[in-house]
Amino acid sequence: MAHSIGIDIGGTNTDMGLIDENGHIVARRNLPTNKYTDFELYISDLARELKAMIAESGAEIDGIGIGAPNGNFYTGCVDNAPNLTIKGNLNFEQALGHYFNVPVVLSNDANAAAYGEYVYGGARGMKHFIMFTLGTGVGSGIVVDGVLVHGSTGAAGELGHSILIPDGRPCSCGRSGCLEAYTSARGIVQTYCELYREAVGTDPEGEITSKLIGIKAHNGDPIAIETWRLTGHWLGIAMANAVNFSAPEAIFLMGGPAQVGEPLLEPLQQSFNEHTLSIFKGTCQLLMSQLKANEVAILGAAALVKMKVKK
């Protein structure tokens, strides 16, 4: 059976994986994205690494899937991703297509993660679900009737930038009150610092990260516990709102901050139940991604190859 290639393009590293038909990563390689400013050189090195990985395995390849920030499914381009050292409108589909005689499919990283869950993870067999990814930002990928929603522009599924609280916190996107401003790693740190200042009267000492706030919560720190309660409260509203759109069977959650577990998941489930419209109550499960944190990006990218959608 043919294998697929999955490529996860991050600002620091480009991770490559060779995935067999059962969703197992049988080989991995990587390339330091941030060493490059020239797109052609980067693509040529990327192609060389891929060809070496394929040759070593002796596998046949059915396609190459790429997940990237700002990746556009329709154009095959990454458009001015702020965290890449290679600037401009990068047509990965075309550039990599020169080196390989198989389909090259590109989407944004959260869409890829959602599709990975669909092909290889906990969403197998589902027709309607939504994936929320918590990290530096808040991403989402939406599957409706078994098809990843790309919309008219190729960039649909940006629930992290739905306005949760009008005129609320400034968001990195330049607007105010987005979900991302509250439930990204940065938003969680901001909540903690605000609560700390309110309770203690000074800024907290040392570097505060969402991971540290997780450890503090598990150690019983009331400010950290309240931080996660608020995060779950906000995320639960956003998820309940998303249900109104596509009535999914499940909403999946993944990403670093979600790893904290109970301190987030309990208030999240409670808020979700409380804010779900009555006709949808009990129809949509909240689930954690079933893919491993260090595999989901590559599996998601490889899953794009399985997408049977005309552009």
Added chain:
Amino acid sequence: MAHSIGIDIGGTNTDMGLIDENGHIVARRNLPTNKYTDFELYISDLARELKAMIAESGAEIDGIGIGAPNGNFYTGCVDNAPNLTIKGNLNFEQALGHYFNVPVVLSNDANAAAYGEYVYGGARGMKHFIMFTLGTGVGSGIVVDGVLVHGSTGAAGELGHSILIPDGRPCSCGRSGCLEAYTSARGIVQTYCELYREAVGTDPEGEITSKLIGIKAHNGDPIAIETWRLTGHWLGIAMANAVNFSAPEAIFLMGGPAQVGEPLLEPLQQSFNEHTLSIFKGTCQLLMSQLKANEVAILGAAALVKMKVKK
């Protein structure tokens, strides 16, 4: 060419229409829904009227489409619609299917309106759009990749009950802060009364309706103008949020309160522009429904017959 039947089931009246292939209503009839408490009797009278209308026209029929509050596409049932005198779980698809040898398709009224716009109105040729209907409530219908989104339950597309302002105004659904609590006819009246009390110190005299507030705005009443400005502001946020989901080509607006025109549409467009995420700016038009107010419900219902979707 075959004609289609469209049925709009309202709490007071059941409107029926015979629609030709060009989307013209060539015959209409109606039945007083609120005279009935017995479902079988109602269906038998409805079938008799339909058969008479068909016989009179001599047309061939390719199907019957029904739009109804709480209508569920998958089950063909109307489940406990609060505004119907006929109670219970009403299987229209099965009941009417006994009388006719053509497909019977049912969906909720806002979904039907969206599909009517798609088949007969301004959304012809679009693959991604969303319809917002303002009225007693706020409904919505969503088309993704040319398919009406029904979700896993058959009841997707309830954007009127997305929470716009957490812990905001009480909504008729029992929760707080829904879009409907702000931009339905009732919500608009509430905004006016709140602003009036703030400015004048007493409740406004006489019966206040959204239509009256529209007339007042056109006459230069500053409280009415501010009411519509706020309504547009809120609706613009909700529409910008919806764009994040499915990146539609257009968002359509219809319903009584939308008829006010400029006083709503100008602040709406402004708020929509202001709250749209940068990557979607300029990609989604705000448009008024192109179907006539007194025809959209029947045309939308008839359009459901054209839906080529497996349940």
